[in-house]
Amino acid sequence: MIARAAILSTGDELTTGRIADTNAQWIADRLFEIGVEVVCVLVVGDFPERLEWAWRQALERADLVISTGGIGPTADDLTTETVARVVGVGLVMDEPSADTMRRFFAARGLDPMPENNLKQAMIPAGAVVVPNALGTAPGYRAALGGKHVVVLPGVPREMKPMLERSVLPWLRAQRGGEVYLARTFQTFGISESGLDQLVAGVVDPAEGRISFRASFPEVSLRVVVHGTPAHAEAGLAAVGERLRARLGEYCYGEGPLTMEEAVGRALRAHALTLAVAESCTGGLVAHRVTNVPGSSAYFLGGIGAYANAAKRTLLAVPEDTLARHGAVSEEAARAMAAGARRAFGADLAVATTGVAGPDGGTPEKPVGFVCFALASADGVRSATHQLWGTRDWVKLLASQIALDMVRRQALGLGPHDPLLFRRR
8 A cells, every 4th residue: 555655856956946846745734644655855966866865765665656846758768768777677658648749839830840849758668558638748646566656737727627636546546445534623713733732632533644744824733534335434423523623713614715715705705895095005905806706796996095195185184183093093094994994895804004014113102013904884893913024024914913903893703802913
């Protein structure tokens, strides 16, 4: 049975730091979900001797090696030649893949196809093609004694569906009867260590395995159970419900859900519209809201009122409010939210104003001091939080808090003061 995997990421662009190796992270996450332990992740440049060393190291340590990158048409794409050498077989032309490439180029008016593309149709003898519906380079998998290798493109938009549609179903079949099932909770407003303490003792280690992932500015918690399909499904339902109850107000959703998606669901479910007024976040709240497909159903618009003059003329913030309390104040935030709700005729409006830094702070209002307000038919409520970090961190945290305020208002949950950002 395949129990241990190694991930091999190839390309000079990875070893020189030009791009980050997000492929390995994503693959490891998918393998974890089905109970395959990742024993190592190797990143290696486009040099034959280094590639061969990495392949031999990976095969020594794992039952399965999944490789991404190095199967394109150019001279520095060396993965397939290396795999054939390590496995000890020759290369053969996969004619169906070659025909697919020719049609791909002809359909785009690029006929004849550059001949070097046929290099991508060369695979180790005995390998099984993994189809690539979004590109020209097919992947493949091959067996070596009791070991298995899977080779995929390095382009994430091609690699991910290939793994999901072809590789993971094959891998599940190889692993046999028991299944691994997972449930993931997305949380905000509590630290990773605080979350660990909060759920301590909820799940017995014999019932399932809990893990945490901090992905600023939120933390996800995942529980994995395994066993026969029926046993795992029942076990996951039981421990999942206990965890959900313990997480309470810190949990904003389950699965691969972003805060802006959770906001969109809440607004749609209750037929509410939203407007935003932003100062220190500079349009980030509106950007995140409109990143969600279908957001035009509930998002009416936003005003980026950075200067005081913009706050006065566009949002009708009284001059007296700015003079007495300053632009960074709950009073100003409340007037901004009310102004945005009035200007757009929205059901809800949220406002942000603060000191993002690195300059501009004072002893009374240091860098990270951010005021929020949310206007609705019930009136306007406001809060102040002391955030931290660099300018982009402060802006991102502020946008997350603003979105969470909208979500909670839409769901009728009432105000929430995240312990992590409480003003002291």
